[in-house]
Amino acid sequence: MNAPAFQAKDFKSDLKPIWCPGCGDFGVLQGLYRALAAIGRPPHEIAFISGIGCSSRIPGYTTAYGFNSVHGRSLPIAQGVKLANPDLLVVVAGGDGDGFSIGGGHVAHAIRRNTDLTYLVMDNQVYGLTKGQLSPTAPRGLQTVTSPLGSLEEPINPLLYVLAYGAGFVAQATPADMPGMTALIEEAIRYPGFSFVNIQSPCVTFGEDDQQLKAHKAKMKTLASLGHDSANQLKAMDLARAYGTELYTGVFYRNPNPPPTYDALIRLRQAEQSKKAVPRNRILDAYLQK
Ligand SMILES: Cc1ncc(C[n+]2csc(CCOP(=O)(O)OP(=O)(O)O)c2C)c(N)n1
Numbered sequence: 417m418n419a420p421a422f423q424a425k426d427f428k429s430d431l432k433p434i435w436c437p438g439c440g441d442f443g444v445l446q447g448l449y450r451a452l453a454a455i456g457r458p459p460h461e462i463a464f465i466s467g468i469g470c471s472s473r474i475p476g477y478t479t480a481y482g483f484n485s486v487h488g489r490s491l492p493i494a495q496g497v498k499l500a501n502p503d504l505l506v507v508v509a510g511g512d513g514d515g516f517s518i519g520g521g522h523v524a525h526a527i528r529r530n531t532d533l534t535y536l537v538m539d540n541q542v543y544g545l546t547k548g549q550l551s552p553t554a555p556r557g558l559q560t561v562t563s564p565l566g567s568l569e570e571p572i573n574p575l576l577y578v579l580a581y582g583a584g585f586v587a588q589a590t591p592a593d594m595p596g597m598t599a600l601i602e603e604a605i606r607y608p609g610f611s612f613v614n615i616q617s618p619c620v621t622f623g624e625d626d627q628q629l630k631a632h633k634a635k636m637k638t639l640a641s642l643g644h645d646s647a648n649q650l651k652a653m654d655l656a657r658a659y660g661t662e663l664y665t666g667v668f669y670r671n672p673n674p675p676p677t678y679d680a681l682i683r684l685r686q687a688e689q690s691k692k693a694v695p696r697n698r699i700l701d702a703y704l705q706k
């Protein structure tokens with residue numbers, strides 16, 4: 417058997433992560449390296465785009481191209497990168513705050529365009545980088561520095577959110593199950609279209625006890641063990657409603673007939689239009705005829 421083209425270490429940059437010891441993002445990063453090794457594309461064919469947050473530091477820790485961009489703006493930038501160079505494998509990484517507070521409006525549009533990219537959200541139910549404020553996925557009643565008497569708001573359900581807008585691939589993972597999470601990241605990257613993985617990545621510094629790896633291990637249930645058929649979109653939505661109470665991991669929904677991606681359609685249109693284009697040497701003639 418041939419040796420694999422790449423190993424996890426080929427995707428690890430020289431930059432040392434500055435996350436708090438024990439942060440869930442360490443596990444996510446390891447899973448990501450392994451998933452990329454399994455995919456087998458070289459680092460220079462991959463672009464990582466992120467916003468701002470602890471989890472948004474991920475691009476710097478890989479040997480792929482990276483852009484640690486602006487808070488909440490990773491998806492528009494990633495779509496631009498993919499359209500400018502459709503041959504790149506584009507992965508977007510960021511936090512729950514980045515994706516579903518300030519960046520929430522962009523999620524729907526990335527999904528409806530179905531640009532071929534993978535969106536990994538490190539959901540820790542808190543703003544980690546800015547020291548523990550209430551995030552959009554934080555449970556009702558949570559006491560934080562910005563909700564000292566307990567949050568009065570219902571959390572956003574990221575799984576239902578993306579399913580409702582028609583995302584073709586929707587999964588949930590936790591670094592408490594490294595092999596499972598790695599396989600899900602790989603599957604999401606291989607899906608031809610917009611794919612989303614909500615990764616329950618604990619914040620050990622500002623997160624609650626029931627959001628830590630030990631609690632995840634005890635609580636997680638795989639969707640496979642429930643006999644879930646990932647082609648069943650309505651059932652996926654039904655199961656996704658349990659976000660915040662149950663910790664289901666695995667693929668909620670995978671479109672069995674993926675539609676054409678936006679980047680493929682743009683390529684097609686460019687090819688059609690260029691057939692009708694006036695040859696360069698006749699442009700002046702065409703202008704003078706008008
Ligand atoms: C436009 C703008 N608004 C606010 C901030 C401050 N800010 C930086 S990161 C962040 C939230 C980070 O939380 P999350 O996206 O959940 O990532 P985590 O740190 O938890 O991984 C905020 C509010 C900013 N950098 N830019």
Ligand code: SF4
Nearest residue numbers: 436439470544619620
């Ligand atoms: S503050 Fe939380 S999310 Fe940020 S590095 Fe520390 S443990 Fe991780």
Ligand SMILES: [Mg+2]
Nearest residue numbers: 511512540542
């Ligand atoms: Mg967060």
